[in-house]
Amino acid sequence: xxxxxxxxxxxxxxxxxxxxxxxxxxxxxxxxxxxxxxxxxxxxxxxxxxxxxxxxxxxxxxxxxxxxxxxxxxxxxxxxxxxxxxxxxxxxxxxxxxxxxxxxxxxxxxxxxxxxxxxxxxxxxxxxxxxxxxxxxxxxxxxxxxxxxxxxxxxxxxxxxxxxxxxxxxxxxxxxxxxxxxxxxxxxxxxxxxxxxxxxxxxxxxxxxxxxxxxxxxxxxxxxxxxxxxxxxxxxxxxxxxxxxxxxxxxxxxxxxxxxxxxxxxxxxxxxxxxxxxxxxxxxxxxxxxxxxxxxxxxxxxxxxxxxxxxxxxxxxxxxxxxxxxxxxxxxxxxxxxxxxxxxxxxxxxxxxxxxxxxxxxxxxxxxxxxxxxxxxxxxxx
Numbered sequence: 394x395x396x397x398x399x400x401x402x403x404x405x406x407x408x409x410x411x412x413x414x415x416x417x418x419x420x421x422x423x424x425x426x427x428x429x430x431x432x433x434x435x436x437x438x439x440x441x442x443x444x445x446x447x448x449x450x451x452x453x454x455x456x457x458x459x460x461x462x463x464x465x466x467x468x469x470x471x472x473x474x475x476x477x478x479x480x481x482x483x484x485x486x487x488x489x490x491x492x493x494x495x496x497x498x499x500x501x502x503x504x505x506x507x508x509x510x511x512x513x514x515x516x517x518x519x520x521x522x523x524x525x526x527x528x529x530x531x532x533x534x535x536x537x538x539x540x541x542x543x544x545x546x547x548x549x550x551x552x553x554x555x556x557x558x559x560x561x562x563x564x565x566x567x568x569x570x571x572x573x574x575x576x577x578x579x580x581x582x583x584x585x586x587x588x589x590x591x592x593x594x595x596x597x598x599x600x601x602x603x604x605x606x607x608x609x610x611x612x613x614x615x616x617x618x619x620x621x622x623x624x625x626x627x628x629x630x631x632x633x634x635x636x637x638x639x640x641x642x643x644x645x646x647x648x649x650x651x652x653x654x655x656x657x658x659x660x661x662x663x664x665x666x667x668x669x670x671x672x673x674x675x676x677x678x679x680x681x682x683x684x685x686x687x688x689x690x691x692x693x694x695x696x697x698x699x700x701x702x703x704x705x706x707x708x709x710x711x712x713x714x715x716x717x718x719x720x721x722x723x724x725x726x727x728x729x730x731x732x733x734x735x736x737x738x739x740x741x742x743x744x745x746x747x748x749x750x751x752x753x754x755x756x757x758x759x760x761x762x763x764x765x766x767x768x769x770x771x772x773x774x775x
Contacts, residue, residue: 440633449672470661497627575710603631
């Protein structure tokens, strides 16, 4: 055995070595301040900075709504604002019930760790969010990946599982709008697959809620209320606040309240944030012009940025595929220096060889910002 390095003898030696290895691959993450024009946030409708949402929070404070909950929902943390939000959200989205979590990650992880049972199968789209992978890792069901946005591939996985003795229930986990590619899942086809195989469809609507569907009810809005559909709707993106709502049958909510460790043993979300989300839902109905304006920005951006290599997606998420990790980060740095907040996205967040710039369109920008970005990209890109 060779000599032990000074780092290996320290309390944090292995961690330092791991960080060095990441740094040598040019993948070391660092927190960065907000600078430049916002082409990276998920504040799609600019509600987080809206005066109406600020006023709603102020009014909630004035009527005595607590900032903190003081405990888990099953102890003393169950606030009337939580229950009011859940009732209003269920009505708004058309689900039987809703359950409020502190974040989308926590909700998605709890969902997949808790609802699928031993002997079941979770078939997930290859590009589902890291929170889904975390939930599956903690869960008891078998898991298998399927080709991105391919309902036939998912059905083939289920059929193969049945042919080898699988007798439980299949669960299909997808996103309705994928956060790094901006493309949409074939939800109707996926529901058909789930129904044919007595399965349950789990739909992460994080990036579609507020932006698509009637009154911003998302791409899965027409599927809500079915016994075999559960949706996740985050509140920290287009709704401008924080937290997440799991919408679905009452039995799913009851089971999560009794079995989801991430719910049972967590301090409840801020009642003040529940108040803010309630107002955000009302704004989706009252201010449709925000979605209309965002759609116009998307159309303009797709026209102006397509010659720069940006992939049109029909959504507010427009990837500029570069491929090479180092080249991607060089372009991202140059764009940021030019005054645009656009981040390079590399593996493992995206598959190897698909590093890209993720351009996110929000109402925090206008056509002139997009035009200037196009000019900058033409100067930077080969």
